Amino acid sequence: MGKKRLKHRSLFLLGGQPGSGKTSLRSAIAEETQGNVIVIDNDTFKQQHPNFDELVKLYEKDVVKHITPYSNRMTEALINRLSDQGYNLVIEGTGRTTDVPIQTATMLQSKGYETKMYVMAVPKIESYLGTIERYETMYADDPMTARATSKQAHDIVVKNLPTNLETLHKTGLFSDIRLYDRKGTKLYSSIETPAISPKPTLERELNRKVLGKEIQPTLQRIEGKMVQNQHQGTPEFQAIHQKLESLQLPPPPSSNTPKIPGL
Structure with missing residues (x-):
């Protein structure tokens, strides 16, 4: 030991x-x-x-x-x-x-x-x-x-x-x-x-x-792994994907996409 x-x-x-x-x-x-x-x-x-x-x-x-x-x-x-x-x-x-x-x-x-x-x-x-x-x-x-x-x-x-x-x-x-x-x-x-x-x-x-840009690298890593695992249909993936899009584009007027609390 x-x-x-x-x-x-x-x-x-x-x-x-x-x-x-x-x-x-x-x-x-x-x-x-x-x-x-x-x-x-x-x-x-x-x-x-x-x-x-x-x-x-x-x-x-x-x-x-x-x-x-x-x-x-x-x-x-x-x-x-x-x-x-x-x-x-x-x-x-x-x-x-x-x-x-x-x-x-x-x-x-x-x-x-x-x-x-x-x-x-x-x-x-x-x-x-x-x-x-x-x-x-x-x-x-x-x-x-x-x-x-x-x-x-x-x-x-x-x-x-x-x-x-x-x-x-x-x-x-x-x-x-x-x-x-x-x-x-x-x-x-x-x-x-x-x-x-x-x-x-x-x-x-x-x-x-926590600012969006602080967690952006983490979100990107998770999104990539979820795609690899074919988990795009989960609410978590949809919420993460939406958050990443919002960090790059002007936010849409409204969305019915499931949201992870805190994102």
Whole structure:
């Protein structure tokens, strides 16, 4: 594994709505730990289910909910084993609830861990487009196992995350809570401003107005992938195509084309 066990070890819990780019948080943590950290990512265990191929044939696009209990058990087992051995750990989540972060932080603190939480602060339209792009990329690779995220599931996290993060801040369980944008810029640290909740900064970023030209490259990438996957008939494609046209031409008087909220 190439990682060292430590007397003073840290747990990093990651948070952020689907599509926000939580993987980029690993760079900041790798720099902080000089690379001496193990990432536990629930998603990586899903395709390791012993009956994965059979379940894909049986359930097709619904396979994820049938293999998640297995990946959850794998994640819990790894957390227990590696924390007993004293490794720095990164555990990815969303922040949709407070129960799991509190339970995990409490358990690892009892084993001598310093617990931290790093969260992505990304405008909701950017992260929602991120879920679409991720799905189209995965679909091109394997349509049966492409992981779709509904807008409803995305928006639930967007709605709950600021308040949940404030709740976690108040518990005092975390030595540092940080907010990062997609460029890797730190927007907030509870060490630097312990009396200030992360909630206002996160809400401001989630609801920040994004200019069309800022998301134009993303829209163009997604449109190209949707054409490749022959998804031109979906409401999402029509909304993205219409938005791209509006960035190049004077807007039409009216349109009945379905619209993605925020575009």
